[in-house]
Amino acid sequence: MNILSIVTLFPLLGVVALAFMPKTNTYQIKIVALGISIITMLLSFVMALKYKSPASGFSYVTSHPWVSSFHINYALGIDGLALVLILLTTVLVPIVVLGGWNESEGGRWSVKTFYMLILVLETFMIGVFAATDVFLFYVIFEAMLVPVYFLIGGFGTGERAAAALKFLLYSLFGGLLMLAAVIGIYIISAEQAIGSFDVTALSHLTIDHATQNWLFLGFFIAFAIKAPLWPFHTWLPGAAKAATPGTSILLLGVLDKVGTYGMIRFCLTLFPDATKTFAPYIIVLSVISIIYGAFLAIGQKNLSSLIAFTSISHFGFITLGIFAYTSQGLTGATFYMVNHGFSTAALFLVGGWMISRRKSAAIDDFGGLQRITPVMAWTFFIAGLSALALPGLSSFVSEFLVLLGTFTRYPVAAIIGTLGIVLAALYILILVQRTLHGPLKSGNESMVDLNLREKIAIAPVIAALVILGFYPKPALHVINPSTTSVMAQMNVIDPHVLAGK
C-alpha cells in the first residue's frame, strides 16, 4: 500500500474508531476526530514533500483490479493538480473540526454521527482527486453526496431538509448524465482496444466529433452543476444557507472544486476537440457567472448566502481560466481553486462564529463589531480582502493569471471579467462596512471576541493566504507541469500576443 492509498483511507480508520466509542462522551469523540484529521494532514505533507513532478502521467501510481469483468480498477495516482487539491482537503478538514467545535451539537443526530460523516467525507474527497480510473472517480463523485446530504439535512438550520434534497437531486441528476457518458467512452475504448477506464488510456482514443460533443456535454453538465456555473447554480445558496459553517466550507471549498477539477482532468484531456467547440459558449457562461454572482452578492441580506453568491462569481473566474486553455489560464485556475478554498474557509469560519454569537445570519443585525470584537473583525476583514483579491493575498495572483491567460485568447471576456473585480470590491466593502464599522448596533453588545481555539483554527488559513500571496512559487511549481501536460494532451499552444509586449 503506497502513501497515497494510506492518506486516502486513513480517515476511515477514524470512522471505525468512532463507531466503537460511546455516544455520550462528546469531548473524546471530537478529540479523536481532530487527531485523525491532523494525522491525515501530516501524512499528506509527507507525501507532498516526497512528491516529484512526473515526466508524464501520475505519481504514486497504484492499481488493483476491482470489477474485472468491466476492467475497472482501484487505480490511484496524482499529478500537481490533484496534489494541491488533496492538500487543500487535508488542511481544511482539521480546521473545520477545530473551528466548528460546537456545531455538531444540537443537530438531529449525535455528535458521533457528525464526525463519522465528516471523516467518511474526507476519504471520499481525497479519493475523488486521487482516482485515475474514471469509474472509480464516478463512484466516489456520487457516493460523496450521501454524507453531505446527511450533514446538511441532519445538522443544518432552517430549511435544511429541503435544501439537502435539492442539493442531492441536482447533483445526482448531473451524475446520471455523466454516467451515460462514462458508459459511452468505455464502449468506445472496448471497440478500439480492450475496454478500459484508465484516464490516460482513454485520452489516447480517437473519437469522432459528434460523439465527442455528446460525451463532453455529459461530463461537463455534471461538473457545471457541481462547480456551480450559471445557470446550474440554483441549489448552492440554499444549501450554503442551511448547512453548518463547517459543512459549507467543505462544500464550497472542496466539493465544488471536484467540478472544476473534473473539467480539467476529463473534459479537456479526453475530449480536446469538443472542448474547442464548446469553449466560446462556456466562456460566455463563465462571464455571466462572474457578473451575476457578484450582483446578487451585493443584494443579499443573509451572510451565508452572500458568501455563496461570491463563490458563484469566483467559480466563473475558474471556469474562465480553464476554458481559455492557455498555460497562464489553466495554472491560474488551478491555483484559484486552492485560494478560493482558503478564502471561503476564512469567510465561513469567521462568518459562522459571528452568526453563532449573534444567533442570526441577517447582515442588518450586525454593526460596529470592530469596537467590541477587534480580532474577529480584523480576521473577517482579511478574509474579505482575499475574496476581493487584494494584491499581496494569494487570490490576487490567481485572479491575475486567469485574466491574463484569458486575455490572450478571449480579450473581450477578460475585459468584462475584470468588472467582476470591481464588483467584488463593492460587495465585500459594503459587507465590511455594515457589519464591522459604524456605531454598535443593539443586540451586539454582548458579543465576545475569538477564543484561543478559534484563533488557532483561523491562523493557518490566514497564513496560507498571505504566504501564498507573497511567495506563490511552491504551489505554481507543482501546478505548472500538470498544466503543460494538459496542454500537450489537448495539443494546443498559447496564442501569440500580438501587441503590447
Next chain:
Amino acid sequence: MFTMPTLNYAQLAPILIVLGGALLGVLVEAFLGKRQRGPVQVTLTLGTLVISFAWLLHVKNDMSATAAVGSVATDGFGIFVQGAILVLAFLAVLLIADNDHFAPAASALPGSEEEAVAISSGIRTTEVFPLTLFAVAGMMLFPVASDFITLFVALEVLSLPLYIMTGLSRRRRLMSQEAALKYFLLGAYSSAFFLFGIAFLYGYSGTLSLTDVGTANIFSAGSPVFLYIGMVFLTIGLLFKVGAVPFHSWTPDVYQGAPTPITGFMAACTKIAAFGALLRIFYGAFFLMQLQWKPFLTTIAIITMVLGSIAAMTQRDIKRTLAYSSITHAGFLLAGVVALNKAGLAASMFYLVAYGFTTVGAFGIVTLVRDSSGEVTDLSKWAGLAKKSPLVSVAMALFLLSFGGVPMTSGFISKFSIFTAAYQSGNIAIVVVGVLSSAIALFFYLRVVLILFFQEAPTDGVSVVIPSVMTRIAIGICAVMTLVLGIYPNLLLNLVNTMATLVH
C-alpha cells in the same frame, strides 16, 4: 403408437423436489393438528428449498436441451435463474413465517360473523406454505421451458397460487380480496392472450418447440403476419407478468392489497421467473425476427421507464410506491432484453438477483412498521422513523438508494451493466431515456429517505415492532447483499458471465 418419453430425472429433480415438498405440505394441512402445523410447515418449506438448491448445485454443469424430450432446457442461464428463485424464495419464506400477516379464514366475508369466529379461535393460516412451494415450482419451470405448452403450464402453476395468496391479507380484507380478484381476472386475460399467441405461432410454423419456431420463418411458406400476431400476443402475456406499461395496471393494487411478505415474494421471484422466460424467448426463439420485435419492445421499455417513474412520484403509500418502482425496474430490465447480446443477458441476470435481494429486504421492512391496528403503509405516518428506529431506517435508506442506483449499492452496478449492454448494442436512445428516468425515479426514493430521516414524527406515529429472528435474518441478508454486490460486485458478475449461456 405411443413411445415412452425419456426423462432425465436428475436434471428435473430441483423442480420435482419443490413439487414433492408442496404435496407433502398439503398432506400436513390435512393430517396434522392446528398446533403442530405452523412449525412443521415452516421447516418443511425451508427444507424443501434448501434440498432443491443443493441438488441444483449438484447438476449445475449438466447442460442439455433434452431433459424432458425437448420441453425443458437446462443450461447455465436456466440453472442460474432457478437458483436465484430458490434463494429469494427462501428469504421470502422467512418473512412469510412471521405468522400474523394472514387471514385466519380467507373465504369468510369481511366483517361477517364467520370471520369473527375464525379470528377468536386463533386459527393460523398455514396453507400459504404449500401454495408458495407450488408457485416456486412454476417459477422454476417457467424460465427453462422450451416448448410453448410447458411454458403455458408453468405460467399457470406459478400464477394460480399467487392469486389465492394475494387474497389472504389479515388486515384490510376487502382491499385484499379486491386485489386478488383483479389479479385473477387480468391474469386470466393475459393467459388467454398468451395462448392465443401460441396458437398463431403454431399455425404459422407447425411446431410448439421454441427452437423450431425460431428457425421457422426461414422455411415457412405461411404469411409472416401470423408470425407477428403470434409474437405480439405472446409478448403481451409475458409483459403482463413483468408489469410493463401499458399492462401494469394490476401491479399497484395487487402489491398494496396482498399481504406484505407475499408482495415481497411476488415482486422478487415472479419478476425473475417472468424475465427468465422473456429472455429465453427473445434471445432464443425470436432471435432471428429481431428486426420485427425490437422497435416494439424498445418502445415498451421506454414508456415503462418513463411512466413508471412519473407515476411513482405522486404516491402516498409505501407499497404503491414500491409497486411503481418495480414497474420502472421492469423497464430497465427490458433494456437488457432488447440489448440482445451476451453482455445484456449477463447484465439482466445480475440485475434480477440484485433487485430481488433489495426488494425482499424493502418489503421485509414494510412488515415491521406498524401501529396498534397493524401494518402502516401510509408514508405520512412514517415521518421521523429514524429517530425511533435508526437501524431499520438506515437499512430502508440503503434499499431505497439501491433502487435509485446510487453508487456503492448493488442497484448501481445493475444499472451500469444493463446500460453498458444497451449502449454496446447501439441502442443509445434507451440509455438516455433510462438515465433520465433514473433521475426522476431518484426523486421519489429520496423523498422517502427524507420522510424517514428529516421529518418530525407525528403524535399518532408508528413504531417498529421487534422483528422475529427469521425476519431479522432475511432483512440482514438482503442488506448485506445489497451492500456487498455494490462494493465488490465481482462475486456475482463473474458468476453471471460464466453462466450466461443458452442452449437451443
